[in-house]
Structures are given as structure tokens and as C-alpha cells.
Amino acid sequence: MDNPCQQNDKENVSPDLDTKRKDYLEWRDYFMSVAFLSAQRSKDPSTQVGACIVNDENKIVGIGYNGMPNHCSDDDLPWARKGNWLDTKYPYVCHAEMNAIMNKNCSSVSGCTIYVALFPCNECAKLIIQSGIKKVIYMSDKHKENDCMIASRKLLDLAHVEYTQHIPKHRKIVIDFDNINARHK
Ligand SMILES: Nc1nc(=O)n([C@H]2C[C@H](O)[C@@H](COP(=O)(O)O)O2)cc1CO
Numbered sequence: 001m002d003n004p005c006q007q008n009d010k011e012n013v014s015p016d017l018d019t020k021r022k023d024y025l026e027w028r029d030y031f032m033s034v035a036f037l038s039a040q041r042s043k044d045p046s047t048q049v050g051a052c053i054v055n056d057e058n059k060i061v062g063i064g065y066n067g068m069p070n071h072c073s074d075d076d077l078p079w080a081r082k083g084n085w086l087d088t089k090y091p092y093v094c095h096a097e098m099n100a101i102m103n104k105n106c107s108s109v110s111g112c113t114i115y116v117a118l119f120p121c122n123e124c125a126k127l128i129i130q131s132g133i134k135k136v137i138y139m140s141d142k143h144k145e146n147d148c149m150i151a152s153r154k155l156l157d158l159a160h161v162e163y164t165q166h167i168p169k170h171r172k173i174v175i176d177f178d179n180i181n182a183r184h185k
């Protein structure tokens with residue numbers, strides 16, 4: 001068995017500060033993280049979704065999360081999932097993909113890739129297709145069997161929009177605001 005003191009020593013090895021960092025975020029994990037961070041802005045009590053649109057130069061050109069439309073107070077609209085349809089969030093909420101497309105900071109997102117936490121529904125699939133986005137990278141397709149997801153795949157397939165599930169290199173990415181104050185010897 002290892003000497004526990006030795007093991008401790010190994011764990012405490014400080015990073016090599018003279019050579020290039022190896023555990024930096026790769027592009028896909030980075031863009032998916034941006035989508036997940038943006039989701040933290042959502043007021044939806046049950047599901048927070050974020051989306052991030054990236055062009056072929058790896059530049060972010062749009063970010064969005066699910067929320068109520070502009071100028072419609074999210075205190076005046078319902079957030080419920082069940083009950084009379086008009087008393088639920090569903091007729092009112094804008095999906096993350098819609099917001100990311102509408103928030104674009106360039107003239108067109110044609111040819112871009114959208115990173116999104118949940119597989120796009122059929123309504124978002126239509127927006128994705130019409131905007132010219134060519135690739136969807138999603139984290140979860142937990143509603144795969146729902147009709148709106150089946151319709152979504154049908155549309156994306158017909159329009160030749162690729163979709164791929166993201167397998168993250170890092171399962172968890174922590175943002176530690178104190179980290180920047182660490183001192184290196
Ligand atoms: N791709 C998606 N983008 C989204 O922004 N959403 C949003 C719409 C709702 O605000 C929420 C789903 O709520 P719920 O049915 O899990 O309580 O996530 C949902 C999906 C899934 O299709």
C-alpha cells in the first residue's frame with residue numbers, strides 16, 4: 001500500500017508554470033459552457049436552457065437563454081408547467097435557440113453552429129433551418145420520444161442540418177472567482 005504521506009505529496013504537486021497548460025478548455029467544451037452559463041440567467045423554475053451560436057472562425061455570434069419576450073414582464077406571465085394551457089409558460093416563453101438567433105451580433109448566422117443544452121424542439125428547428133445554421137451540438141435529448149422532437153429531427157434531416165450530441169471532456173467545469181487571487185511561488 002502507498003505511504004499516505006507520499007500520496008499527499010503527489011496530490012499537492014504544484015502545476016508546471018514554465019510550460020504550456022494542457023488542461024485548458026477545448027473549443028466544444030468552451031462553447032457548451034457558454035451555453036450553460038447563459039442558462040443561469042433563466043427565470044424558468046424547472047428547466048434552464050442556454051444556447052450559443054458560433055461561426056466558422058470559432059467566434060461567438062449569438063447567445064440566448066429561455067425567457068419571456070422583451071417588454072413582457074416575467075412577473076406578469078405564468079411559469080407553471082401544468083393546468084390550463086393559457087395559464088402555463090408554454091405559449092409565452094421564448095426558447096434559448098430563438099433568443100440566441102435573435103440576439104445575433106452579425107448580419108447572418110448562415111453556416112454557423114448552435115450549441116444548446118437541450119435538443120431543439122420543432123419550432124426552434126424551423127428557426128434554425130430558416131436562419132441558415134448548419135449544425136446543432138446538443139448536450140441532452142431527454143425528450144427524444146416526444147412528438148415535437150420527432151418532428152424536429154424530421155425537419156433537420158430534410159434540411160440537411162447536422163446534429164451531434166456533445167460528449168464533454170470535462171463533466172464539470174467550476175467557476176471560482178477566488179482563483180484569480182491565488183499567488184504562485
Ligand atoms: N431546446 C429547448 N430550448 C428551450 O429553451 N426550452 C425551454 C422552454 C421552457 O422554458 C423550458 C422547458 O420547460 P419544462 O417543460 O422542462 O418545464 O425549456 C426547451 C427546450 C427543449 O425543447
Ligand SMILES: [Zn+2]
Pocket residue numbers: 095097120121122123124125
Ligand atoms: Zn424550442
